[in-house]
Amino acid sequence: MRNIQDLKKDEQDILSLKRRSKVVFAFLFILILASIFKIFQLTVLEKANYSVESEKNRIIEVPIFPSRGLITLEDGTIIAENIVTQGIFIQGSLLESSKDQLDILYRDVLDLERKFPVPQTTKQNQKIWLARDLSSKELAKYEFHKNSLSNVKLGISLRRYLPHKNLFSHVIGHLGPITSDERLSLSKTDYPVDAFIGKVGIEKVYEKSLKGSVGKSIIEVDVYGNKIREIERIDPERPQNITLSLNFKLQKIAREELGGRRGAVVALDPNTGMIKALVSSPDYNPNILNGSEKGILVKDSSKEEAPFFNRAISGSYPPASTIKPFIGLLGLEENIINESTIVEDVGFFQLKEDGRKYRGWKEDGHGRVNLNKAIVESSDVYFYQLASQLTIDRISNFLSKFGFGMISGIDLYNESKSILPTRNWKLGNIGEAWFVGDTINIGIGQGYITSTPIQLAVSVSAIATRGTIFRPKLIISNQDSKKPEIFKKVQIGNEKHWDSIEKSMISVINSWNGTAHNLYEEDGILIAGKTGTAQIKSLVDQELTVREEYEGVRQNIQDRDHALFASYGPVPNPNLVVIVIVENGESGSAVAAPIAKKLIEQNQINLAE
Amino acid sequence: MSNRNPLDYSLNRPLSSGYNPIRYLFKDVILYFCLLSILIFGLAMLYSSSGQSVAMVIRQSVYVFFGLVLMTFISHLKPDSYKNILMHSYWVGLLLLIYVLVFPASGYSTSRWIDFGFFSFQPSEIIRLILPLSLIAYLCRKESAIQLSDWFSTTLAAFICAYLVFEQPDLGTSIIVFTSGLIPIYLAGLPYKIILVYLGSAALAAPFIWANLLDYQKQRVLTYFDNNVDPLGDGWNIAQSKTAIGSGGFFGKGYLEGTQSQLNFLPESHSDFIFSVVGEEFGLLGILILFFIYTLIIWRIFKIGFEARSNFERLACSSLGFIFLLFILINVSMVIGIIPVVGVPLPLISQGGTSIVVHLLAFGVILSAKKPYL
Numbered sequence: 010m011r012n013i014q015d016l017k018k019d020e021q022d023i024l025s026l027k028r029r030s031k032v033v034f035a036f037l038f039i040l041i042l043a044s045i046f047k048i049f050q051l052t053v054l055e056k057a058n059y060s061v062e063s064e065k066n067r068i069i070e071v072p073i074f075p076s077r078g079l080i081t082l083e084d085g086t087i088i089a090e091n092i093v094t095q096g097i098f099i100q101g102s103l104l105e106s107s108k109d110q111l112d113i114l115y116r117d118v119l120d121l122e123r124k125f126p127v128p129q130t131t132k133q134n135q136k137i138w139l140a141r142d143l144s145s146k147e148l149a150k151y152e153f154h155k156n157s158l159s160n161v162k163l164g165i166s167l168r169r170y171l172p173h174k175n176l177f178s179h180v181i182g183h184l185g186p187i188t189s190d191e192r193l194s195l196s197k198t199d200y201p202v203d204a205f206i207g208k209v210g211i212e213k214v215y216e217k218s219l220k221g222s223v224g225k226s227i228i229e230v231d232v233y234g235n236k237i238r239e240i241e242r243i244d245p246e247r248p249q250n251i252t253l254s255l256n257f258k259l260q261k262i263a264r265e266e267l268g269g270r271r272g273a274v275v276a277l278d279p280n281t282g283m284i285k286a287l288v289s290s291p292d293y294n295p296n297i298l299n300g301s302e303k304g305i306l307v308k309d310s311s312k313e314e315a316p317f318f319n320r321a322i323s324g325s326y327p328p329a330s331t332i333k334p335f336i337g338l339l340g341l342e343e344n345i346i347n348e349s350t351i352v353e354d355v356g357f358f359q360l361k362e363d364g365r366k367y368r369g370w371k372e373d374g375h376g377r378v379n380l381n382k383a384i385v386e387s388s389d390v391y392f393y394q395l396a397s398q399l400t401i402d403r404i405s406n407f408l409s410k411f412g413f414g415m416i417s418g419i420d421l422y423n424e425s426k427s428i429l430p431t432r433n434w435k436l437g438n439i440g441e442a443w444f445v446g447d448t449i450n451i452g453i454g455q456g457y458i459t460s461t462p463i464q465l466a467v468s469v470s471a472i473a474t475r476g477t478i479f480r481p482k483l484i485i486s487n488q489d490s491k492k493p494e495i496f497k498k499v500q501i502g503n504e505k506h507w508d509s510i511e512k513s514m515i516s517v518i519n520s521w522n523g524t525a526h527n528l529y530e531e532d533g534i535l536i537a538g539k540t541g542t543a544q545i546k547s548l549v550d551q552e553l554t555v556r557e558e559y560e561g562v563r564q565n566i567q568d569r570d571h572a573l574f575a576s577y578g579p580v581p582n583p584n585l586v587v588i589v590i591v592e593n594g595e596s597g598s599a600v601a602a603p604i605a606k607k608l609i610e611q612n613q614i615n616l617a618e
Numbered sequence: 619m620s621n622r623n624p625l626d627y628s629l630n631r632p633l634s635s636g637y638n639p640i641r642y643l644f645k646d647v648i649l650y651f652c653l654l655s656i657l658i659f660g661l662a663m664l665y666s667s668s669g670q671s672v673a674m675v676i677r678q679s680v681y682v683f684f685g686l687v688l689m690t691f692i693s694h695l696k697p698d699s700y701k702n703i704l705m706h707s708y709w710v711g712l713l714l715l716i717y718v719l720v721f722p723a724s725g726y727s728t729s730r731w732i733d734f735g736f737f738s739f740q741p742s743e744i745i746r747l748i749l750p751l752s753l754i755a756y757l758c759r760k761e762s763a764i765q766l767s768d769w770f771s772t773t774l775a776a777f778i779c780a781y782l783v784f785e786q787p788d789l790g791t792s793i794i795v796f797t798s799g800l801i802p803i804y805l806a807g808l809p810y811k812i813i814l815v816y817l818g819s820a821a822l823a824a825p826f827i828w829a830n831l832l833d834y835q836k837q838r839v840l841t842y843f844d845n846n847v848d849p850l851g852d853g854w855n856i857a858q859s860k861t862a863i864g865s866g867g868f869f870g871k872g873y874l875e876g877t878q879s880q881l882n883f884l885p886e887s888h889s890d891f892i893f894s895v896v897g898e899e900f901g902l903l904g905i906l907i908l909f910f911i912y913t914l915i916i917w918r919i920f921k922i923g924f925e926a927r928s929n930f931e932r933l934a935c936s937s938l939g940f941i942f943l944l945f946i947l948i949n950v951s952m953v954i955g956i957i958p959v960v961g962v963p964l965p966l967i968s969q970g971g972t973s974i975v976v977h978l979l980a981f982g983v984i985l986s987a988k989k990p991y992l
Contacts, residue, residue: 022807022929026936029805030920033940040947047954051864052902059864066861067877231881 067229068240072198075221076167078248080181080211083485086257088177089212092170092301095148096141099161100234104137107160114139114161118150136234138203141166142300168301169205169212175292176264179319180255180421180483182210183295199223205300210319211251211483213422221248252485254283256615259608263288266604271592273320275462276608279470279577279586281493282479284419286587286608287463289320322417322424325459326590329541330387330524330597331575332408332454334472334510337380339407340395341506346380348509354378358393360445367393367449370542384513385523387540389453396452401443404451405431408458410499411468412478418496419463419481427464430457455544465575466588471499472514472537473577473586475507511537515580518602525574525598528606535580536609540597541573569593574601578609585612645693645985649918652911653966653981657682657974659908660892660967667879667887667895667969674888674969681971685978692982694990697931701755704983708752708775714741715782730786739972742783742791743963746945747976749779749795750802750937751983757806758930769812772803787832790960794948801944802937855885856955863897863954870901888969890961893953916943922988931987938980 051059080089097114099107119140139161143151151163169184171177184205192200199220200206207213224245229237263274267290276286293316296302307316318324340346356374357366369375369389375382383391396404408414414429428434432443435457450456460468463481471478476499501507514537517523524540572594577583587605594600644650661675661682668674692700714732718741723733730740753772757764776799784792804813828836862878865871874880876898879887887895896904916939923935942965949964951957963973 019927019929023924023932025807026805026932027924029807030936030940033801033804037940037943037947040951043956044947044950044954047956048863048897048902048905048950051860051954052867052897052905055864056867059861060867062861063865063878063883066858066883067881229877229881232883237881 067231067237068227069230070198071226071228072201073224073226073242073245074167075224075245075247077169078215078219078221079250080219081250081252082255082257083252084257088173088253088255089169089171089181091167093165094142094168094301095163095165096138096143097151097161098136098138098164101137103160103233110158110160111139113154113157117154118158119147120144136164138164142168142303144303169295169299170301171295171299174294174296174302176260177255178210178292178295179289179321180210180253180287181295182212182422183208183298184212185298196223198225208298209317209422211253211421214420215251215484219248219251222246253483254278254285254485255287255483256285256612258611258615259286260288262286262607262611263604264290264292266607267591270594271314271320272594272601273324273462273590274587274604274608275321275466276585276587276612277466277470277481278584279473280479280584282467282470282481282496283485283493284481284483285585285612287321287421287483289318289322289324291316293317319421319423320462320590320592322419322421322461322463324590325425325427325461326571326573327456327543328413328454328458328460328465329543329571329573330389330454331460331465331469331539331541331573332451332458333384333387333392334514334539335408335411335413335468336392336395336399336404336452337384337513338472338501338506338510339399339404340380341509342407342501342503343399343403345398346395348380350379352378352383352388352391352394354383354388354390356390358390358397358449360397360449365446367446369393380509381513381516382522384510384539385516385520387517387524392452393449396448397445399448399452401430401432401448401451404448405429408468410497411471412464412497413458413460413468415464417461417463417467417481420483424463425461427461428457428459454541462588462590465573466586467496469575469577469588470586471497472507472510473583475504476500511580514539514576525602527598528602534578534610534613536576536578536606537580537583538574538576538578538602538605540602541575542595542597543571543573545570545593569595572597572599572601574598574605576602576605576609579613584616585609642990643690645988645990646918646922649915649922649981649985652915652918653978654686656908656911656915656966657686662873663892663895663967664888664969666874666876666899667884667892669880669882670874678969678971678974681974682978685975688975689978689982689985692979693985693988695986697928697934697983697986701759701930704748704751705755705759706752707748708756711741711745711748711752712779712782715745715779717741719782719785730788730791737971742786742788742795743970743972744976745779745783746791746795746798747938747941747980749776749799750941751934751980753799754802754806754930754933754937757803758928758933764806769803769808773800773816776800776803788961789831790958790962794944794960794962797944798941801940802933805936805940806933855891855959856953858884859891859894859953860955862894866898866901866904868902870897870899870904873899875899890949890959890963890968891953892968893950893964896967912943912946919984922984925989926987927989935984935987938984942977942980 076091079087081087123140140147151158171181185208187200187202187204187206191206207216207219212219222245224243226239227241228239231237259276263276263286267274267288269291272290274286274288275284277284291314293307294302294304297304297306341348354369354374354376356372357368359366367389370387374390375386375388378386378388378391382388408429414427416424416426430447430451435441435443435447447456451458467478467481477495478497478499480494480496482493515535517538517540518525518528518536520526523529525538528536528538570593572591574589574597577586585608587608589601589604591600641647661678664678665671665675718730718732723731723738730742731738732741753775756772757768776796779799780792780796783795858878862876862884865878866876871877876895878884878898879895884891884894896908919935919939919942923932923939926932926935945962945965948957948960948962949968952959952962963970965977966974
């Protein structure tokens with residue numbers, strides 16, 4: 010039974026409960042207000058930001074890289090292509106949780122020689138390559154352990170492959186992982202962190218056109234990076250293939266003839282500037298750097314020979330006696346000599362009676378020498394005298410017209426500038442005034458003057474074309490293949506002087522006393538050439554006798570002279586200029602000249618086909 | 619209301635208004651209808667947030683059905699008949715809490731779970747609701763006024779449960795368990811003098827408690843202050859959750875169209891973070907409708923409570939009403955990033971059988987306080 014007292018107590022309890030409920034509710038009301046305000050803020054005020062965030066989460070752009078442009082020769086031979094290699098990657102989001110699998114991968118699957126960089130998570134939706142370019146052995150091991158490696162996946166990547174390996178190494182060059190410096194100026198989508206980029210050679214110079222433009226696929230992904238669907242696709246622009254002017258046979262012969270000795274061969278068509286062969290020796294296999302082949306890049310023993318150094322465009326050598334035709338031409342032009350001017354070569358030259366003796370290579374001298382004989386027998390004394398009369402100013406001025414002291418502008422990376430000294434040059438670089446003795450040395454291509462093989466080829470082509478020098482070029486592009494670019498035009502006063510110089514250069518081979526008479530064949534192709542022997546140790550004022558210098562093979566190979574041969578043929582209508590340099594080859598005629606002859610002959614066969 | 623004459627109370631008993639089986643079975647039709655709609659909505663959200671897993675929805679439906687049967691059954695009992703059972707259920711809860719500490723289930727980093735193979739549950743989920751009910755039952759066990767010692771013993775009982783949860787270790791839940799114990803004690807009339815004593819001693823003990831927090835517990839509290847420091851930890855969850863709700867805008871992206879949840883960017887989207895899925899797929903509008911139904915439920919709870927006849931019924935209803943509101947608020951504030959991450963599901967919607975069944979059991983107790991329509 011409820012009585013009034015109970016009811017009163019109830020009433021009090023309810024009042025107390027309601028009062029206390031209000032207190033509790035007041036506390037919770039703070040949270041209610043805060044929540045409602047925050048929800049309003051999220052869904053109304055900041056909706057736009059969060060929509061962007063949400064889209065960024067699910068929509069990613071995957072670049073589609075076009076396969077790198079092929080490099081071919083004119084006859085269609087492919088000399089640089091792309092092959093597929095396999096690698097192992099992991100999604101960035103799974104990296105944290107896959108430490109065990111990575112251990113298995115590194116321990117049981119991958120070769121121990123591999124370096125294992127600790128992968129850094131940068132972006133959640135990014136592929137992280139753990140290993141690239143797997144060997145077949147690694148692939149087999151991966152298949153075997155596949156079940157315990159659920160998070161790491163196989164992926165393919167394209168790698169540059171040169172089917173002829175070393176043959177075109179110094180022309181095509183190689184690719185390598187992009188450096189952070191290189192990336193600074195490039196588009197981040199075109200070049201991701203793990204991109205490869207042309208490092209040298211054609212691959213570098215024509216990187217842009219070989220690369221093509223990157224397309225993209227816009228895809229929806231889940232948090233694990235799995236593709237849900239493709240939303241949009243922009244196809245990449247395929248790069249154009251590049252055709253080079255090189256001739257496969259000439260290139261192959263040049264490389265084989267050098268046979269791994271340090272040296273270089275440059276052969277070009279003087280009528281167009283197109284390079285037909287460009288070999289620097291020793292060379293390397295670019296595929297190993299490209300990641301398309303495994304193996305040892307360079308033997309330890311050949312490291313000192315600088316196999317990555319492109320001697321054909323970057324090697325600086327004294328032009329030595331190959332400069333004599335140019336000096337002779339200048340003498341004729343300046344009327345200091347004519348064809349019948351005689352100099353008495355007694356084996357040395359002195360400016361004054363009691364002056365320093367400049368020795369010729371032949372101890373006893375060549376006797377009475379005119380210009381023709383001076384070139385054919387390579388009389389040093391003749392050109393000592395001629396140079397001393399010409400003065401350095403005239404020599405520099407004249408040689409620069411032929412491209413001496415310049416870069417030829419061939420479409421390769423890292424061409425060195427040859428040195429054509431002047432009075433100012435010496436003052437600036439050596440810090441001394443110019444002496445007549447310096448000019449005398451220049452007369453035989455020694456002293457301060459240097460040439461690169463490509464520059465020498467360009468200069469010699471002026472004689473072959475009677476003054477027109479075309480810009481040397483490797484690539485045959487569609488646009489300007491018809492019109493070769495003229496690099497320089499040499500104007501001389503008397504056109505007949507070309508003929509007399511050429512005649513002498515032919516006699517270097519054809520005359521019994523020519524320095525390259527060993528090349529002579531009856532009914533053979535007419536070749537104009539000039540041997541050169543670049544001295545490494547100075548002849549002047551040495552203890553050794555001239556005979557010892559020249560005829561005794563020096564014990565130290567490094568001290569031997571560089572053998573040079575500059576030539577073109579066939580005469581008339583020459584179509585190939587060949588420069589051969591064999592470092593420490595000692596004799597231009599015996600070592601360098603036969604290579605040039607083979608190339609000129611082969612070029613004739615090629616053209617006849 | 620205070621101007622009502624107490625005598626009216628007996629006179630105003632509803633006279634026979636005709637027998638209505640639905641009113642008889644459901645007791646409070648509005649509350650029952652609201653509960654049903656929330657539960658069905660919850661199943662639909664579960665389908666969306668679980669990667670459209672039918673199996674998970676069926677499993678949850680079984681719990682919902684079992685919970686509804688239990689609720690309806692309890693609602694027809696007289697509170698006096700189960701009051702004693704409720705009071706002693708405290709010991710069951712306590713045993714479960716001790717059990718998880720002594721025999722932690724394998725496969726979990728913390729000892730929060732009891733695993734029976736076919737189903738597993740967290741005792742803390744049960745204790746959150748059992749504790750207040752048992753405390754009220756204890757305080758109202760006698761007709762006479764509550765004695766001074768009862769205040770201390772009930773506070774101690776709540777503190778023991780909270781401490782056991784803290785040892786699991788689970789700081790957030792521990793605080794929630796303690797709060798859900800304190801609410802009924804306060805509502806029952808805990809004298810303000812004792813409250814002052816409690817606050818004073820808590821202030822003295824605070825530095826000691828902080829020194830004893832585990833690193834990850836400190837971490838949880840600290841990350842709250844800067845979500846950008848640790849985008850893959852709790853901060854990442856919150857950032858993704860806010861992105862989901864914010865990108866939903868006013869109208870939402872549409873059912874099953876929420877990219878954050880469907881593509882798994884939203885972690886725990888079917889359990890603690892299911893509210894974000896509601897926000898993403900139904901927008902602010904959906905959230906407001908959900909809140910409206912929750913408000914209706916709470917309004918009914920207090921209405922039943924204030925109309926109830928015994929002090930036990932009144933206290934049970936108002937305590938459970940506040941605890942229900944508290945859980946909703948904690949879950950929502952956690953998901954939108956205004957309080958640190960704690961493991962509280964969204965009541966009646968988040969995946970989890972234990973939570974659903976215990977909540978429905980509590981609603982059974984609430985409904986039983988309503989006078990039957992006869």
